[in-house]
Amino acid sequence: MALKVDLTKYENWLSPRNKAGRAAWAIVSCLLFRTAALPALWPWRRALLRLFGAKVDRHSYVHWTAEIWAPWNLEMGEFSCLATGVNVYNTGKVIIGSHTTISQRVFLCPGSHDISDPKFRMICSDMRIGDQVWIATEAFVGGLVVSVGEGAVIGARAVVTKNVEPWTVVAGNPAREIKKRVIRES
Secondary structure: OOOOOOOOOOOOOOOHHHHHHHHHHHHHHHHHHOOOOOHHHHHHHHHHHHHOOOEEOOOOEEOOOOEEOOHHHEEEOOOOEEOOOOEEOOOOOEEEOOOOEEOOOOEEEOEEEOOOOOOOOEEEOOEEEOOOOEEOOOOEEEOOOOEEOOOOEEOOOOEEOOOEOOOEEEEOOOOEEEEEOOOOOO
16 A cells, blocks of 8 residues: 655745846856857867856867856866767766766756655755766766775766776766776787
8 A cells, every 4th residue: 555645745945046146047058058069179178168157178179059058057177078969967066087978968967855854855965077088879877976096987878876996997877887997909
């Protein structure tokens, strides 16, 4: 027999400032960011992100189809990339190291909801993705993942809900360790 529980007490946890910032970003993103499709416009997109508080290195790349929920919660190191269709639902900070590739249609989500709370409160954490990481196509990294270690590889379409150790290759749903990443000598 199912227990009857009232889940109608949801509270929106976002501040008016956050809502106003996201509304302004939505307009700027639609009119100025997503229309800047030419490769020569990488600097323009970085400038728009910085205008909204992102810390984006001048050598990082954000594709014009990438979606960033809150630019002020994004940091990217040098020569890192958010590829086509990446979705950064950064309710908490998403910090991406240097020389890191976030491939096509990856979804980064450093938060969840407390499903036992009648107010369905949001649980946010910061997500740190180390240097020299590759997150392959259509992977989901979320829940309360707070760390993808340096040099890690997340396989295509993997579902990562736990921290990933440095120099580890994970894949699958749920993601599990496949092997250690070892770089050959040149």
